[in-house]
Amino acid sequence: MTSSTAVLEAEHVTRRFGATLALDDVSLTVRAGELVGLLGPNGAGKTTLLSLVTGLRRPDLGTVRLFGGDPRDPASRVRLGLTPQETGLPATLRVGEVVDLVAGHYPDPMPRGEVLEWFGLADQARRQTGALSGGQRRRLAVALALVGRPRLVVLDEPTTGLDVEARHLLWAALREYHASGATVLVTSHYLEEIEALAQRVVVMGGGVVLADDAIAAVLARVQVRRVGFSVAADGRAAGDAGDVVGRLPGVVGSRRDGDRVEVLASDADALVRALVADGVAFTGLEVRGASLEEAFLALTGSTPAVTSPPPRPTEEMAR
Numbered sequence: 001m002t003s004s005t006a007v008l009e010a011e012h013v014t015r016r017f018g019a020t021l022a023l024d025d026v027s028l029t030v031r032a033g034e035l036v037g038l039l040g041p042n043g044a045g046k047t048t049l050l051s052l053v054t055g056l057r058r059p060d061l062g063t064v065r066l067f068g069g070d071p072r073d074p075a076s077r078v079r080l081g082l083t084p085q086e087t088g089l090p091a092t093l094r095v096g097e098v099v100d101l102v103a104g105h106y107p108d109p110m111p112r113g114e115v116l117e118w119f120g121l122a123d124q125a126r127r128q129t130g131a132l133s134g135g136q137r138r139r140l141a142v143a144l145a146l147v148g149r150p151r152l153v154v155l156d157e158p159t160t161g162l163d164v165e166a167r168h169l170l171w172a173a174l175r176e177y178h179a180s181g182a183t184v185l186v187t188s189h190y191l192e193e194i195e196a197l198a199q200r201v202v203v204m205g206g207g208v209v210l211a212d213d214a215i216a217a218v219l220a221r222v223q224v225r226r227v228g229f230s231v232a233a234d235g236r237a238a239g240d241a242g243d244v245v246g247r248l249p250g251v252v253g254s255r256r257d258g259d260r261v262e263v264l265a266s267d268a269d270a271l272v273r274a275l276v277a278d279g280v281a282f283t284g285l286e287v288r289g290a291s292l293e294e295a296f297l298a299l300t301g302s303t304p305a306v307t308s309p310p311p312r313p314t315e316e317m318a319r
């Protein structure tokens with residue numbers, strides 16, 4: 001397989017669940033040897049896309065291919081390792097038994113001891129999976145995705161519920177596995193995680209692909225901050241604020257609600273300096289990270305800026 005071979009392809013894929021349009025004309029190609037991060041907030045469509053390209057569901061429209069074949073065909077899936085978001089492990093089986101069970105489906109699996117050691121589970125081999133902590137279960141799920149030495153690994157939010165140490169252990173394992181020549185597709189809510197792992201990032205929101213680029217290029221695009229301030233509802237201050245906001249090159253969107261002005265700006269410092277320099281009488285200044293979705297929706301112009309409700313602030317999303 002050459003490095004340009006597509007291992008996973010979605011072309012103009014649409015998928016509905018009742019009235020919900022989960023994917024709206026999505027196209028994505030992942031080539032052999034890539035480590036791709038699929039980033040997006042809850043409901044963006046990431047899991048749905050993975051379910052189509054791994055053959056768990058069918059698209060309503062469009063085509064999907066896995067290793068050039070139909071993802072629903074077991075022959076296409078034999079080189080795929082998958083960790084779904086929810087992992088139903090048989091609670092009464094021991095960790096080592098589950099590893100053996102899964103390994104038995106592959107022609108050249110990793111030795112049990114090696115894979116357990118790799119994921120920090122060597123001393124859990126004789127424990128029943130039902131007795132594992134949430135984090136240990138998560139690590140075991142990823143270990144099971146890799147035990148058959150798949151050429152493509154698809155991981156849906158693999159680090160959910162892991163503490164910092166376990167997350168870093170998992171990132172290191174994925175980087176190492178990728179370095180051995182595998183292709184990796186990993187979803188996350190967190191830019192920090194994708195930044196640590198991926199070379200290329202695909203950002204989804206509202207069922208569409210909002211950006212697909214090298215991580216550095218995407219990071220440069222999401223350095224957007226939300227600046228909020230109040231001005232007198234009418235009169236000179238409001239006009240001045242509008243003028244200043246309109247003049248600044250880094251402003252990607254703005255909204256006025258009564259006396260409150262909300263601006264999405266790539267350079268919040270410059271915006272505030274300009275407001276002060278122009279003598280705009282503002283009060284109640286707030287500067288905080290915009291959510292990725294806000295930033296991308298604003299940048300792509302696909303929806304009026306700053307209209308979504310404030311994102312739930314998290315350490316990783318607030319930038």
Ligand SMILES: Nc1ncnc2c1ncn2[C@@H]1O[C@H](COP(=O)(O)OP(=O)(O)OP(=O)(O)O)[C@@H](O)[C@H]1O
Nearest residue numbers: 017020021022040041042043044045046047048049
């Ligand atoms: N089985 C289903 N039945 C009904 N609606 C669904 C189903 N699966 C997904 N959806 C809807 O489709 C949309 C996309 O969901 P999806 O799970 O693909 O998003 P996601 O990006 O993976 O989100 P999360 O990060 O929360 O896992 C959401 O509006 C979701 O409610």
